[in-house]
Amino acid sequence: MLRAMAVTGIHEERCYLPAGNSLRAHGALLAVAFIWGASFPLVKSALDDASPLLFLALRFLLATLLALPLFPALRGHWARGELAGGMALGVLLGVAFTLQTLGLAQTTPSRSAFLTSLYVVFVPVLSLPVTGHRPRAASWCGAILALGGLALMTRDGALFRWQPGDLLTLGCALAFALHILGVGLLTARHDFRRLFVVQIATAAVLLAMATPLEAVRWQPSLSLAGAVLLAGGLATTLAFYVQNRVQSRTSSSRTAIIFAMEPVFAVLVVALLAGGRWDLSLPQTLGASLIVAGLMVAALGARVSEPQAAPGPGAGPRRRTTSSP
16 A cells, blocks of 8 residues: 555554564565655656656556456455545545656656655654644654755755745645555555555546646657556556555554655666766755655654564464554
8 A cells, every 4th residue: 555654653453574574574665665766767757758647547547457456355345434445545645646746747856756755754743633643752853854854955046945846746745644644544444455456446547537637748659658567567556565565564663764765766766867967956965865864763763652572473463552653
């Protein structure tokens, strides 16, 4: 499921993995973070040949088709609120990706990646009005660091200016934060496979319906086809499913720490594709560093509330508990 229950502060019922399996699980989450980070320059390139909403509609339609093997999970009795919850998550997902892609068309991949990553800080702050969980001091410290980094990231010469792409991407981060909170609440109560399929399909339908609202641009090319296949297959269906499955067996805060590497991977991939050229200025690089520091402080602070000892071999799953992020 999408963008993680990483820092919701809600501890789902889960079985903790032995050391070897835990290492593989964390490696899988790191691979997901790399896929998401690497997808920023990929999507940026695709927008040269397709308009944003059309590209997203194709991406999620493909992701829905690739999720067909999970459709048997839709059979049987549905719990109350399961379908409506999945559809609500799909709406938030569609809004988040729409704002992110529209913003990416007006800014650089690296800048977009770091601004998007602010969802890690927004989640614990938004958890107070949404779930009633009071943020810990580490969450506020992380937010302050990230906001300082945001100011440097949006610096234009001697002034601090918000570009249209920055505002759209910040809205995307807020939408992802709300989506994360919803995912954290719903997956603790319902079958994650059903929620996964319903929200992917809902986002696909909404994006397809919204496509005529833009000036549709379509120039078929091998690079566009490759971008749709990789974004729809790897960065949507595979990455989100792996994240959901693995995260049910590891801690939320560790997931958040791993996902804080997403913008770092994005910058490294951009620099690699550009022959080693860095596309951020010195102030923006300092701002990016502050954002990563804020993400890490917020995520590491959440570990205070988690159990320190994993159950021994043969022990049952931990029960769901509630704590502050």
